[in-house]
Each structure stands twice: as C-alpha cells, then as structure tokens.
Amino acid sequence: MGSEADEVVLSAELSVVEENGAEAIMALLRPKEDMFGGVVMEVGEAMEPVAFAALLKAAMRRFRQQEKNGIWLKLALTFSSLVDAAVKEGFKYHHAEPDYLMLVCWLPSRPCTLPANASHRVGIGAFVMNNQREVLVVQEKLGPLRGLNVWKFPTGAVDEGEDIASAAVREVKEETGINAEFVEVLAFRQGHKYFFGKSDLFFICMLKPLSFDIKLQESEIEAAKWLPIMEFVNQPFVQKHEQDKLIADICLKKMEGQYSGLSSIRVKSSTDRINTLFFNERT
Amino acid sequence: MGSEADEVVLSAELSVVEENGAEAIMALLRPKEDMFGGVVMEVGEAMEPVAFAALLKAAMRRFRQQEKNGIWLKLALTFSSLVDAAVKEGFKYHHAEPDYLMLVCWLPSRPCTLPANASHRVGIGAFVMNNQREVLVVQEKLGPLRGLNVWKFPTGAVDEGEDIASAAVREVKEETGINAEFVEVLAFRQGHKYFFGKSDLFFICMLKPLSFDIKLQESEIEAAKWLPIMEFVNQPFVQKHEQDKLIADICLKKMEGQYSGLSSIRVKSSTDRINTLFFNERT
Numbered sequence: 001m002g003s004e005a006d007e008v009v010l011s012a013e014l015s016v017v018e019e020n021g022a023e024a025i026m027a028l029l030r031p032k033e034d035m036f037g038g039v040v041m042e043v044g045e046a047m048e049p050v051a052f053a054a055l056l057k058a059a060m061r062r063f064r065q066q067e068k069n070g071i072w073l074k075l076a077l078t079f080s081s082l083v084d085a086a087v088k089e090g091f092k093y094h095h096a097e098p099d100y101l102m103l104v105c106w107l108p109s110r111p112c113t114l115p116a117n118a119s120h121r122v123g124i125g126a127f128v129m130n131n132q133r134e135v136l137v138v139q140e141k142l143g144p145l146r147g148l149n150v151w152k153f154p155t156g157a158v159d160e161g162e163d164i165a166s167a168a169v170r171e172v173k174e175e176t177g178i179n180a181e182f183v184e185v186l187a188f189r190q191g192h193k194y195f196f197g198k199s200d201l202f203f204i205c206m207l208k209p210l211s212f213d214i215k216l217q218e219s220e221i222e223a224a225k226w227l228p229i230m231e232f233v234n235q236p237f238v239q240k241h242e243q244d245k246l247i248a249d250i251c252l253k254k255m256e257g258q259y260s261g262l263s264s265i266r267v268k269s270s271t272d273r274i275n276t277l278f279f280n281e282r283t
Numbered sequence: 284m285g286s287e288a289d290e291v292v293l294s295a296e297l298s299v300v301e302e303n304g305a306e307a308i309m310a311l312l313r314p315k316e317d318m319f320g321g322v323v324m325e326v327g328e329a330m331e332p333v334a335f336a337a338l339l340k341a342a343m344r345r346f347r348q349q350e351k352n353g354i355w356l357k358l359a360l361t362f363s364s365l366v367d368a369a370v371k372e373g374f375k376y377h378h379a380e381p382d383y384l385m386l387v388c389w390l391p392s393r394p395c396t397l398p399a400n401a402s403h404r405v406g407i408g409a410f411v412m413n414n415q416r417e418v419l420v421v422q423e424k425l426g427p428l429r430g431l432n433v434w435k436f437p438t439g440a441v442d443e444g445e446d447i448a449s450a451a452v453r454e455v456k457e458e459t460g461i462n463a464e465f466v467e468v469l470a471f472r473q474g475h476k477y478f479f480g481k482s483d484l485f486f487i488c489m490l491k492p493l494s495f496d497i498k499l500q501e502s503e504i505e506a507a508k509w510l511p512i513m514e515f516v517n518q519p520f521v522q523k524h525e526q527d528k529l530i531a532d533i534c535l536k537k538m539e540g541q542y543s544g545l546s547s548i549r550v551k552s553s554t555d556r557i558n559t560l561f562f563n564e565r566t
Contacts, residue, residue: 036425080370083384087363093379095479097400101376101384102479117380118401118481119443142319144554160402160482161475187545187562191552192444196378196385198401199443201484220396241553243560250562260563262470262545269474270524271427277526279470279533280543280563 025059029073038070039063043079053085060089064107070114073103120199122158124168127251128180128207134226135251136209138175141222150237151227153204163276165264168205176224177215180207184261185278186250189243204247206254206261229255308342312356321353322346326362336368343372347390353397356386403482405441407451410534411463411490417509418534419492421458424505433520434510436487446559448547451488459507460498463490467544468561469533472526487530489537489544512538 025031029041041059043052056073063071073086077099091103095117106112128136137151145152156171158164165182172180183206194200214224232238233248253259262278269275308314312324324342326335339356346354356369360382374386378400389395411419420434428435439454441447448465455463466489477483497507515521516531536542545561552558 077370077375081367083366084364087360092360092381093384094381095400096376096379096384098375098377101379115478116404116440116442117378118404118479119441120403120405120484121399121401122403122482122484144318157399158402158482159399160480162482164473187560189550189558189560190447191556191558195398196401197443199405199441199445201403201405219393237553241551243550243552243558246548246550246560246562260543265529267472267526267529268524269472269526270520273474275472275474275526277470277472277529279529 022062024055025062028055029059031059031063034070034072036069038072039068040072040074042074043076043082046079047082049081049085052082053089056085056089060105068107070112071105071107073105075101075103077101118198120201121195122164123155123200123202124158124164124171125153125155125202125204125247126168126172126180126207127153127186127204127254128172128178128209129229129251129255130209130212130226132226133229133255135229135232136172136176136178136214136224137227137232138224139222141220145237146222148237150235151225151232154224155202158203164203164278165205165276168203168207172207175217175221177211177213177217179210181210182206182264183208184263186254186259186261187247204250206251305345308338308345311338312342314342314346317353317355319352321355322351323355323357325357326359326365329362330365332364332368335365336372339368339372343388351390353395354388354390356388357383358386359383401481403484404478405447406438406483406485407441407447407454408436408438408485408487408530409451409455409463409490410436410469410487410537411455411461411492412512412534412538413492413495413509415509416512416538418512418515419455419459419461419497419507420510420515421507422505424503428520429505431520433518434508434515437507438485441486447486447561448488448559451486451490455490458500458504460494460496460500462493464493465489465547466491467546469537469542469544470530487533489534 030044031039031041034040073091075082083101086103091105094102094104104114106114136154138154139151140146154172154175156167158167168182169180172178186204186206188201188203191200216224233252238244238248250259260280260282263281264276264278267275267277313327314322314324317323356374358365366384369386374388377385377387387397389397419437421437422434423429437455437458439450441450451465452463455461469487469489471484471486473482473484475482499507516535521527521531533542543563543565546564547559547561550558550560
C-alpha cells in the first residue's frame with residue numbers, strides 16, 4: 001500500500017520534527033507535565049498518520065531522555081486514524097469514553113504504578129413504601145427476570161457524576177412516575193465480573209413517596225403497582241434466593257422501626273470538594 | 284496513498300463477502316446475539332484494514348435489515364489497525380482495557396439504552412485501633428498531604444474484582460506490615476470528577492489489628508505509627524476540615540460503643556453469584 005511513498009513522507013516529516021525540535025511537539029501534541037513525573041498529551045488538530053508517527057517518535061525520544069514516567073495520550077474519536085501509530089509506538093489503551101480514547105505508555109523499567117481505570121459500575125434498587133404498607137414494584141420488559149412474573153423494586157444504574165440518592169429518585173420517577181425523596185441507604189452489595197468483567201456495587205435505597213399515581217415507562221417497564229409488603233416478601237422467588245430474602249428481611253425490619261441504615265449529608269473535603277457522606281445518624 | 288489500488292481490493296473483498304454471505308461474517312467477525320436484541324462481534328484474526336472495512340460494511344447492512352439494537356465490536360490491542368475503519372463505519376468507543384478496545388454502534392432511531400461504561404473508582408480508608416486506644420496512622424511520600432505533617436489512615440484503591448474488605452486488609456498490610464481483620468464499613472463518601480472525570484466511592488472500614496509491629500512500605504510511606512486516638516482527632520488539619528472531622532467523630536463514637544456500621548456477609552444471588560452484602564446487623 002504505497003510503502004515507498006510513505007517512507008518519503010515519513011523521512012520528510014521526521015526532518016521537520018528534528019529541525020523544529022520541541023516547538024513542533026509543543027504545538028501539535030501539547031504535552032503537559034503531571035504531578036507524578038509523567039506527561040499528558042492531546043492531539044489538537046487533524047494530521048496524517050505518517051506525520052503523527054514521526055512526531056510521536058520524536059516526542060517519546062525526548063521523554064525517555066528526560067526520564068519521564070507515564071506518558072498519556074488522549075485521542076478524540078475524530079482522530080481514530082492515529083490510534084494505530086500510537087500502539088505501534090508502544091502505547092496501550094487505558095480507558096475510553098464515547099468521544100475519546102486514552103492511551104498510556106509506561107517508560108521506566110520499575111513496575112508500573114499508573115492509576116487503574118474505573119473499576120466499578122454502580123446501581124441502585126429503590127424500596128418505596130406508602131402508608132398502607134404497600135411497596136412500589138415493577139416487572140421489566142427485558143433482563144433476567146423477564147417473563148417470570150416476579151415483582152421487584154425499581155432499579156437502575158448510577159450515572160457517572162450522579163449522586164446515589166439522585167439516581168434512586170430519578171429511576172423511580174422514570175419507571176413509575178412516582179415522586180419520592182431519599183431517606184437512607186439500607187444496605188449494599190458488592191459483586192464481581194458483571195458487565196464487561198467490571199465489579200458492581202448495588203445500593204438498596206429507602207425512599208419516601210411524595211405522589212401515588214403510577215404512570216408506566218412504556219419502553220422498559222411491563223407493569224408497575226403498589227403491592228402489600230408481605231405479598232412482595234412472600235413471593236417464592238424472593239424466599240428461594242438468599243440475597244433477595246435477606247434484603248426483603250432488612251426492609252421488613254426497617255418497616256417495624258428496628259433497623260437503621262446510612263443517611264447522607266453534604267460535606268466539604270480538605271480539597272474543597274462538596275462530597276456526600278453516608279453514615280448512621282441514629283446511634 | 285494508493286486509493287485506486289485500495290478500491291480494487293475493496294471491491295474484490297466486497298464481492299467475496301457478498302458471495303459467501305453470512306459465512307465470511309460468521310468466520311471472521313464471530314457475531315453472537317446478546318440478551319438485549321444486540322450483537323457482539325470480536326475480530327479473531329489479523330486482516331487488512333480494507334478487507335475489514337468491507338466485511339464490517341456487509342455485516343452492518345445485515346444487522347440493520349434484522350433490526351438489531353446495539354452492535355458491539357471488540358478489538359484486541361494487536362488489531363489497532365482496524366479501529367479507524369470501525370469508527371468510519373459509525374462505531375464509537377465504549378470502554379477500553381490495556382489489551383482491548385470495545386466499540387459500539389447503536390442502530391435504532393429511538394434513544395440509546397446501551398449500558399454505560401464503569402462509572403466509579405473505589406477506595407478504602409482503614410480505621411485500625413489497638414487496645415491502648417491508639418490508631419494506626421501513616422504519612423505518604425506522594426499525594427496532596429505530602430510534607431504537611433498530617434497523620435492519616437492507611438488508604439488505597441479497591442482493584443477490579445477485589446472485595447472491599449480484602450482491599451482494606453491488603454492496604455494495611457502493604458503500607459504498615461500490620462495484620463488485621465475486617466470488622467465493619469463505618470461510613471462511605473461519594474464524590475465526583477476525580478481521576479479522569481470518574482466518580483469515586485470511598486469506604487471507611489474498621490479493622491481489628493492482629494499484629495502490632497510496624498514495618499514500613501519504603502516506596503510509598505514516609506512514616507507510620509500507633510498514635511493515641513485523641514491526638515489523631517485533635518490534629519488541626521482534622522478539626523479544620525468538615526469531612527475529616529465528621530469521619531473522626533464517627534470513629535470516636537465507634538470506640539465508645541455508640542455507633543453501628545455495616546458488617547458483611549457472603550450471599551448467593553438469584554443468578555448464583557456469590558456476592559458480599561453489607562448491612563447493619565445490630566439493629
């Protein structure tokens with residue numbers, strides 16, 4: 001595929017890089033030093049893969065001389081034609097989002113201490129009970145319980161950047177139309193090798209309903225209703241499965257006023273972030 | 284760059300694909316249907332980007348006819364030369380690990396309901412107290428508290444696939460040489476826009492020490508010692524920062540027997556996974 005022509009271009013590009021030295025690298029790869037002895041680069045404009053390969057080679061030579069640690073390279077989706085050149089230069093993937101790919105190359109011979117990619121997906125299940133001791137339950141159109149006629153709590157994923165409490169309120173509203181407010185995290189479970197091999201944290205949140213008329217989310221939810229809590233707990237599916245039974249028992253205890261979970265409070269961290277701290281207020 | 288030659292190859296490849304129909308796609312892209320009306324493909328052998336582009340085009344035409352939802356494409360790092368062709372065909376990045384990139388293309392016109400990438404990094408801080416009411420504290424060589432002479436709990440990241448309790452025990456052992464066993468999660472905090480913009484969950488774990496002679500991890504830890512708990516709590520840094528003070532107060536309450544956190548139990552899920560459920564046993 002035109003390898004001779006490519007080599008001519010490559011050699012021309014390399015000499016441009018050598019002549020202009022640091023300036024070309026600075027202008028096109030915009031390297032910035034990080035707090036850990038590494039460098040972060042981001043391609044800011046379109047270029048030919050061959051030119052990019054030459055530029056990257058020169059940059060990496062420089063970073064090796066400077067004894068840098070991890071070299072990060074962020075490539076927007078639009079620059080997908082440059083991914084291959086970076087891999088050929090020794091970069092591996094670190095993480096990706098829909099619109100970019102982050103690659104990284106660890107230069108030292110000592111073991112790599114780069115921070116790992118996000119390790120967990122986070123989800124919520126919402127325990128919402130009205131004054132008649134009925135719980136809000138749904139049947140989903142898709143998923144493992146489909147067609148089993150099992151009533152379950154509304155559940156959903158916590159989005160990146162979303163508070164656990166907000167996610168619970170949002171999912172209840174989306175799936176059932178019910179307005180509710182967050183009360184407590186009653187319990188949570190950790191599991192491994194879920195979607196894409198990631199670990200998974202699932203928070204059982206108690207919510208207090210603020211409205212009672214159900215309006216189904218037609219696209220995902222087959223049915224939703226208020227179900228007497230004992231009918232929910234006594235479902236054979238719940239009684240048969242250890243984890244489901246234990247969670248149901250926690251909800252029953254909570255109903256009887258014999259359980260305290262973790263409520264949430266906004267707190268400022270030492271680095272001036274506004275975080276949410278979940279702790280047991282009642283003890 | 285040899286576009287005429289490429290077109291000839293492309294047209295040849297396309298006719299191969301058309302002639303052999305499903306077989307070529309099955310053999311080279313190994314499509315499998317998923318539980319959500321989608322298809323998962325994984326390239327299993329090296330091929331030229333041009334041939335891959337033709338194959339992918341034919342496969343996508345087929346999936347559109349079949350009204351499939353999300354089309355997943357897993358490309359090992361060694362097949363980085365094929366990334367660009369997939370993006371040109373309409374794929375976006377979904378997630379990546381060091382050795383592979385997962386791309387996805389959502390076909391329907393209705394809103395995308397694909398599962399999101401892992402959203403959270405997870406960490407632990409370990410509250411370890413001996414019988415003399417001294418807590419195990421460290422000073423780190425790197426990080427934001429470096430050089431501030433602040434004593435803090437041992438902390439660390441929970442690896443993908445690692446239990447929260449195991450991570451706490453491991454970090455205490457690594458940083459200080461102390462053997463300890465997990466007792467409870469006392470509290471946890473959620474924050475956003477940490478590393479790479481990911482959200483972050485941090486679990487304060489109480490551990491019971493099983494040994495007492497400190498052995499420093501020289502590479503990361505500047506100093507470690509057993510510190511009377513009131514000296515820990517009364518550090519100006521702890522008293523000045525809301526989140527640190529609240530966590531210290533929780534630990535004090537726990538010491539006085541006036542706090543119950545969440546202990547852990549192994550449970551089997553309805554899908555036969557062995558998970559860990561954290562809940563308040565004492566109420």
